[in-house]
Every structure is written in structure tokens, then in C-alpha cells.
Amino acid sequence: MTTSLSEDLLVGLVALGLVPWTAWTVIRGLRQERLPIGRAYVGRDRRGAFHVLLAFYLLAGLMAAIIAVDLLFGISIRQAL
Numbered sequence: 001m002t003t004s005l006s007e008d009l010l011v012g013l014v015a016l017g018l019v020p021w022t023a024w025t026v027i028r029g030l031r032q033e034r035l036p037i038g039r040a041y042v043g044r045d046r047r048g049a050f051h052v053l054l055a056f057y058l059l060a061g062l063m064a065a066i067i068a069v070d071l072l073f074g075i076s077i078r079q080a081l
Contacts, residue, residue: 008071008072008074009071009072011067011071012067012068012070012071012072013072015064015065015067015068015071016064016065016068018060018061018064018068019061019064019065019068022057022060022061022064023061025057026054026057026058026061029054030054034050035050035053035054035057037053
């Protein structure tokens with residue numbers, strides 16, 4: 001399955017746009033001591049749930065950054081693995 005260059009650029013730019021949003025959510029969550037999940041929040045008083053959710057947010061940001069770099073620069077990480 002091949003995609004055109006414009007499709008790769010569009011998806012790469014969308015993925016790149018998710019990185020600052022995720023970072024902003026994590027920074028704001030650490031300052032307010034609560035992270036959003038759906039319409040609710042997980043407070044720092046629930047340490048285990050807070051840390052797992054924080055790890056998921058960081059993993060999502062990292063994966064979005066990897067996808068963005070792969071698509072914008074044409075690295076083809078998937079084929080290298």
C-alpha cells in the first residue's frame with residue numbers, strides 16, 4: 001500500500017500538532033495536580049492511577065512525535081524494523 005507525498009505530509013503535520021497539545025496537557029496536569037481523562041480528572045491523591053495516566057500521555061506524545069518525524073522526513077521506520 002503506497003500513499004502519496006501530500007497524504008504523508010498532511011498526516012505528519014497533524015501528528016506534529018498533537019505533540020505540543022499533549023505536552024501542554026501534561027504540564028498543566030502536573031501544575032494543577034490532576035490529569036484529564038474524558039470529562040473527569042484523576043488527581044494526584046490517586047497516585048497509581050495518576051502515574052499510569054501520566055505514562056500514557058507521555059507515551060502518546062512520544063509516539064506522535066515519532067510518527068510525525070517518520071512521515072515528514074520519509075524515514076520509513078516501519079520498514080527498517
